[in-house]
Every structure is written in C-alpha cells, then in structure tokens.
Amino acid sequence: MYGTVEAMSQKYTGDLREITQYRAGNVEINIAKHSGYCWGVQRAYDQTVATAKTTEGPVYTYGPLIHNPQTIEELRNHYGVNYIQGPEDVDQGTVVVRTHGVPPEIQDLLRAKGVNVIDATCPYVRVTQNYAALLLKQKYHVVIIGDPKHAEVISILAYAKGEGTVIHSLEDIDKIPHNKRRLGVVVQSTLILEKVNKIVNALLARAQEVRVFNTICYVTTERQEDAEHIAQTNDHVLVIGGKESSNTKKLAIVAETHGARAMLIESESDIDFSKLANAKKIGILAGASTPNWLIDKCKDRLVEHFSAAPVGA
Ligand code: SF4
Structure with missing residues (x-):
C-alpha cells in the first residue's frame, strides 16, 4: 500500500521550483528548492474546488482545509466553501475531510445525517491511520508521537480505539499504562526525526x-533538509506560512537551530524590513500549506524593496 501512495505522489513536482536564486541591489535572495503546496495539500485543494464546482448545495470543509488564511479566504470568496467545526454545524450538503483526516466515527455521523462526505485525507496520513489499526489488531498498545491537539494526531488516535497514548515529549512516556509492554509506534507526519529518535529510545x-x-x-x-541548507547559506531567513501551521513553525525552528535569523510571516505585508537592514543573503522557506503565488509575492516584495534601496545600503 505504501508503494502505491509513493508512486502516486512521485508524479507531483509542483513543489519543486525551477528558479531559486534572485538578485536585488546588493542582496541575494534564495528560495528553497521545495516550497509551496505539497502533494497532499494540492490534492485536497483540487478535490475541494472540483467538488464546489460540480456539486449542488453547500460545500464545507471539516475545519480549515489547510492552515493558510489566504487559501481559506480564497475558498470562501471564489468558491463559496466555508468550514465547519463539528458535525453539529451541518445538516445537509457536502463536507470535504481535510488532509489531516478525521476520526471514522465523525464520517459515520455525517453520513448518518445525510451529508455527502468527500474524503481528502492525505494518503500518507491514511497509511498512518491504517498502521494504527493494524497495530491494534496485533495487540500492541498504540503510541502516537505527536501533538495531542493536532487534528492529524486526533484522527490517528481514533483508529487505536481507546488503546492508544499520544506522546509529545519524553515526560509524557509515563502516560502509557504500566502494564502495556508491547508498544506499536506511529509518528505525526511533520515531526523532526531527532525528537522521534529520543522518544523511541526511551520507549525501548x-x-x-x-x-x-x-x-x-x-x-x-x-x-x-532544505531549511538546514538555506539557514547555513543565508544570514536571514523568511519562513512563509500560516501561524497555525505545524510544519511552518518547525521550519522556523530548524532554520534558527542552524544559525539563521528567522522571521515567520503570513504574507508580504508582514516583512519587517528594519530587521533586514544589514542582510546580504536572504533565504525563503515555505510550509507545505503555503501557496506558490504567495511565495512569489514575498520574493517580489523583497526584490522591489532592495532594488529600490541605494547601492551600499
Ligand atoms: S506534508 Fe502532510 S499533507 Fe503533505 S504529503 Fe505529507 S502528510 Fe500529506
């Protein structure tokens, strides 16, 4: 099954940029090779737009489709797609399940109400949900390493059917019932490997x-990997993405860990040029839920600003 998903995702190259380097005045601007919507997000977005265009009646997403305010606004204004917070918010129409997935009971509840459900759960998250179900079947206590409040983790935990524990940090290991000696571990898709290694070692x-x-x-x-490279080769790094986006926040952490001054921005209007006054090389990173057009707008704003700056400034 994993092979099939990989084969599907390999066809997608929309997040691989052809041009990554720009020059404006004395400043070099370097955009990470991989940036913009990942395959799973692009797929969910396309499914939502196609559903809105072809379906009669209201179309909703279950929670914000992705953690990007501009995309949510675009879906609302151009396609009439709003989001709901829970099954109680809807009695008819169509609900698109976002990339993070939802507990299966929620899909059942929606269908029981007569709501049409389109499942846009990212196939990679689906694989993790299936692993949780498999581990449960094989009598493991399911351990999910991730943020217990994150929608993806909540959806995976539901597949453990009460036989699961979420571990966010080493301190959480004590939450696993002491009589559970066979542990089956899955990981939130956006976690940093070093953190996972530490927790797995402690579980052992x-x-x-x-x-x-x-x-x-x-x-x-x-x-x-891109974030490490960009942080090591630029003095300042802009990280573009929604403030709620897990992978955007982690990119900022990776960039700072590798010595760059990181600025987290949601759009070009958030760029604080006073902090870039001495910049010579500015790197740009973007989360998997950041649209490409927004990355280009931020790059264009930098080019405009530094091209207009007097030489030597
Ligand atoms: S980052 Fe998330 S949505 Fe994108 S491909 Fe990976 S699991 Fe899917």
Whole structure:
C-alpha cells in the first residue's frame, strides 16, 4: 500500500521550483528548492474546488482545509466553501475531510445525517491511520508521537480505539499504562526525526517489545533538509506560512537551530524590513500549506524593496 501512495505522489513536482536564486541591489535572495503546496495539500485543494464546482448545495470543509488564511479566504470568496467545526454545524450538503483526516466515527455521523462526505485525507496520513489499526489488531498498545491537539494526531488516535497514548515529549512516556509492554509506534507526519529518535529510545527502555513505523512524511524531511541548507547559506531567513501551521513553525525552528535569523510571516505585508537592514543573503522557506503565488509575492516584495534601496545600503 505504501508503494502505491509513493508512486502516486512521485508524479507531483509542483513543489519543486525551477528558479531559486534572485538578485536585488546588493542582496541575494534564495528560495528553497521545495516550497509551496505539497502533494497532499494540492490534492485536497483540487478535490475541494472540483467538488464546489460540480456539486449542488453547500460545500464545507471539516475545519480549515489547510492552515493558510489566504487559501481559506480564497475558498470562501471564489468558491463559496466555508468550514465547519463539528458535525453539529451541518445538516445537509457536502463536507470535504481535510488532509489531516478525521476520526471514522465523525464520517459515520455525517453520513448518518445525510451529508455527502468527500474524503481528502492525505494518503500518507491514511497509511498512518491504517498502521494504527493494524497495530491494534496485533495487540500492541498504540503510541502516537505527536501533538495531542493536532487534528492529524486526533484522527490517528481514533483508529487505536481507546488503546492508544499520544506522546509529545519524553515526560509524557509515563502516560502509557504500566502494564502495556508491547508498544506499536506511529509518528505525526511533520515531526523532526531527532525528537522521534529520543522518544523511541526511551520507549525501548521501558517496554518488552517496540514496533515502530516511521511515518514522518518525505515532504517534511525534504523541507527540513532544505531549511538546514538555506539557514547555513543565508544570514536571514523568511519562513512563509500560516501561524497555525505545524510544519511552518518547525521550519522556523530548524532554520534558527542552524544559525539563521528567522522571521515567520503570513504574507508580504508582514516583512519587517528594519530587521533586514544589514542582510546580504536572504533565504525563503515555505510550509507545505503555503501557496506558490504567495511565495512569489514575498520574493517580489523583497526584490522591489532592495532594488529600490541605494547601492551600499
Ligand atoms: S506534508 Fe505529507 S502528510 Fe502532510 S499533507 Fe503533505 S504529503 Fe500529506
């Protein structure tokens, strides 16, 4: 199954930029090779737009489709797609399940109300949900390494049907019931491998058996590698993405860990040029839920500003 998903995703190259370097005045601007919507987000966005164009009646997404305010606004204004917070908010029409997925009971509840459900869960998240179900079937206590409040983790936990524990940090390991000696581990798609390694090592010390599925998404790995490279080769880094976006926040952490001064922005109007006064090389990173047009707008704003700046400024 994993192979099939990989084959599907390999066809997508929309997040690979052809031109990554620009020059404006004395400043070099370098955009990360992989930036913009990842495959899963593009797929969910396309499904939502296609549904809105072809379906009668109201179309909603279950929660904001992605953590990007501009995209949410575009869906509302251009396609009439709003989002709901829970099954109680809707009695008819169509609900698109976003990339993070939802617990299966929620889909059942919506269908029982007569609501049409379009499942745009990212196939990679779906694989993780399936691993959780498999581990449960094989009598493991399911451990999900991730943020317990994140929608993806909530959806995966539901597949453990009460036999799961979410571990966000080493301190959380004590939350696993002491009689659980066979642990089956899956990981939130956007986590940093080093953090996962530390938690898995600690789990090994307390369990008889630990089975681990590394479900960190390849997009996360690619972007974190890009973030390291961009941070090491630029003095300042702009990280473009929604303030609620998990992978955007993590890119900023990776950039700062590797020595760059990171500025988290949601749009070109958030760029604080006073902090870039001495910049010579500015890197640009973007989360998997940041549209390409927004990255270009931020780059254009930098080019405009530094091209207009007096030489030597
Ligand atoms: S980052 Fe990975 S898991 Fe998340 S939506 Fe994109 S492809 Fe899917």
